[in-house]
Amino acid sequence: MAEHTDTTQTQKMYKQVAVLHKDQHRDLYLDRSQGFDFAREVSAVILTVGEFRRAAVEYPIVFTDPSESQPSIPMALLGLKNDQNLFLDAEAAWDALYVPAYIRRYPFVLVNSSGPGAETVTFTLGIDDSFVGVNREQRGERLFQEDGEQTPFLQEQVKFVQKFQQDHDRSRGFCQELQQLDLFEPMRLNVDIPDRKPLVLSGFSGIKRERLKELEPDALATLMKSGALELIYAHLLSLNNVHKMIQRLTA
Secondary structure, eight states, rough: EEEEGGGOOOOOOSEEEOOOOOTTTTTTOOOOOOOOOGTTTOOEEEEGGHHHHHHHTOOOOOOOOOOOOSSEEEEEEEOOOTOOOOTTOOTSOBBBBBOOOOHHTTEEEEEEEOOOSSSSOOOOEEEEEEEEESSOOOSEESSSTTSSSSHHHHHHHHHHHHHHHHHHHHHHHHHHHHHTTTTEEEEEEEEEEESSSOOOEEEEEEEOHHHHSSHHHHHHHHHHHHHHHHHHHHHHHHHTTHHHHHHHOOO
16 A cells, blocks of 8 residues: 655644744844754745746655635655655755755744734744754854844844745745646656555645646747746656655665
């Protein structure tokens, strides 16, 4: 019997997010020297369209299943089973040339601080307090200066997280464009591993190749001009990386 892997059930990295405040966190430091062990049980992460060209070389790119209330979002597969990351070595170093931005922004994240019924969404910078690198023992980079102003290090983190959010919004627009053209279909990948039980990867979507071929010339031209067509082919080619992941698993 095949072992079932559902990418919609990937474990979240963020466990205890607190909104950063200059008074409460003035003496806070961040030490990232211990590597990426926080992502050891993360089998898939959100990917933005700006990362497709680099990520497609190493990771299979898939999409979450679309619905009427929740559009698809791109994901990079990191493992062939739940709670499995094949891109970390024993010393918690990332074993790939490109590290997804979702991983690099940790432990920071934007928190929706809008009140109930707010017309516009307001985001505030948060941090995962559970991360082992968050400390008050002056290890690593300080977040706030003595006067409460952000340090240059924290300012750079804010810019990075904001850029990630902007790229994530662009990714949603890209997926909505594909959904309107009925280009998504549920995917099911059968993975045969030597001397082990076969795996079935499911719970995500991919591009319908046949539907793509049937698009009208005007629709194809629109996808080409927007850059969406290049991203579609990056996704399709990236699925070949499943074989590389099998090699990682067997090694």
